[in-house]
Amino acid sequence: GQSLEQPSEVTAVEGAIVQINCTYQTSGFYGLSWYQQHDGGAPTFLSYNALDGLEETGRFSSFLSRSDSYGYLLLQELQMKDSASYFCAVPPDNTDKLIFGTGTRLQVFP
Amino acid sequence: GAVVSQHPSWVICKSGTSVKIECRSLDFQATTMFWYRQFPKQSLMLMATSNEGSKATYEQGVEKDKFLINHASLTLSTLTVTSAHPEDSSFYICSGAQETQYFGPGTRLLVL
Numbered sequence: 001g002q003s004l005e006q007p008s009e010v011t012a013v014e015g016a017i018v019q020i021n022c023t024y025q026t027s028g029f030y031g032l033s034w035y036q037q038h039d040g041g042a043p044t045f046l047s048y049n050a051l052d053g054l055e056e057t058g059r060f061s062s063f064l065s066r067s068d069s070y071g072y073l074l075l076q077e078l079q080m081k082d083s084a085s086y087f088c089a090v091p092p093d094n095t096d097k098l099i100f101g102t103g104t105r106l107q108v109f110p
Numbered sequence: 111g112a113v114v115s116q117h118p119s120w121v122i123c124k125s126g127t128s129v130k131i132e133c134r135s136l137d138f139q140a141t142t143m144f145w146y147r148q149f150p151k152q153s154l155m156l157m158a159t160s161n162e163g164s165k166a167t168y169e170q171g172v173e174k175d176k177f178l179i180n181h182a183s184l185t186l187s188t189l190t191v192t193s194a195h196p197e198d199s200s201f202y203i204c205s206g207a208q209e210t211q212y213f214g215p216g217t218r219l220l221v222l
Contacts, residue, residue, distance in 0.1 A: 033210070042203060042213040043154065045111075087153060096207035097144055100154045 002026045002092045004101030011107045012078050020073045020104045022088035030091040032071045033098070034062050038084045046086075047073065075106070083108045112138045114206050116214035123194055124222055131189045131217045133204030139184035140206030145177075148201040148216075160187040160204075194221040 004024045012018040022032065031050040035043040049055050049064035049071060061074040075082055088101040113136040123129050133143055141162045146154040158179050159167040166179035178190040191198055199221045205211040 040201075040216070040218075042114075042215045044213070045210050048210070095159075096142055096211065097156060097159055098211060099156060103153045105151075 002090065002099045004088050004090060004099065006086075006088060006101045006104045008102070009105045009107070011109065013109050014078055014080060016078050017074065017076050018078060018106065020075070020086050020106065022071045022073075022101050024069050024071070024088070024090055024101070026069075026090055026092065028093060029066060030094055032062070032064055033089045034060075034073045035087045035089060035100075036084050037087065043087065078108050080108050080110065082106060112136075112206065112208050112212040114140075114204065114212050114214040116202075116204055116217050118217060119215060120218040120220075122220045122222065125195055126193055128190055128192045129194055129219060131191075131202055131204075131219075133187045133189070133206075133214050135185045135206040135208075135212075138206065138208050140187075140208065141184060142207045143181060143187040144205045144207070144211065145179060145187075145189050146203045146205070148203060150201075154203060157189075191219065194219070196221045 006022050033048045034046040037043045047062035049062050054063045059076045064071045086104045089098040092099050115134045117132045143160040145157045147157050148154045156169050157172045160179045160181040162181045168174045181187040201216050201218050203216045205213045
């Protein structure tokens with residue numbers, strides 16, 4: 001089966017940088033995605049890594065190391081609106097469906 | 111990005127009744143849609159894959175006779191929670207796939 005582990009909670013202050021880790025165990029690997037979800041809202045896509053290395057999208061970057069079965073989401077210049085839950089996700093097979101990680105709740109303080 | 115809607119956004123029902131939730135892709139055709147359930151402060155759990163014109167594929171542990179899924183067109187999938195019980199109270203989210211998954215806003219179900 002598949003499992004994706006994340007820290008349950010991370011706190012930081014405005015303007016800071018925070019890293020949210022994701023370690024995964026999958027039978028096959030077809031890429032790692034990151035989603036943001038505000039309370040009561042829909043998950044929104046943030047970033048995707050198919051190959052090792054860093055992908056940068058504005059203030060958000062995502063890193064992948066397939067040899068370590070590990071990835072992280074890096075959030076820079078934190079803003080209050082970044083307070084949300086963040087999930088890593090993988091397709092369990094070469095289809096469109098996703099298995100989500102345990103989720104990390106980020107709280108940004110002024 | 112592509113837009114997915116859900117209706118209703120929230121519903122309260124009595125135990126033993128059935129509730130239907132609609133998921134629509136508004137600006138793209140989704141041959142495949144997915145249904146997830148999310149309990150408070152927990153992750154999204156995939157329930158089933160909804161395939162247009164064919165039977166849904168359910169994840170292990172999900173009762174197919176309790177959670178009826180119909181994907182009658184390329185833009186509409188429905189989830190019916192039959193004989194709902196309080197433990198079915200949850201946040202139900204659908205998504206449509208177009209290169210990536212686009213999620214609906216979710217439906218909050220409360221069973222009394």
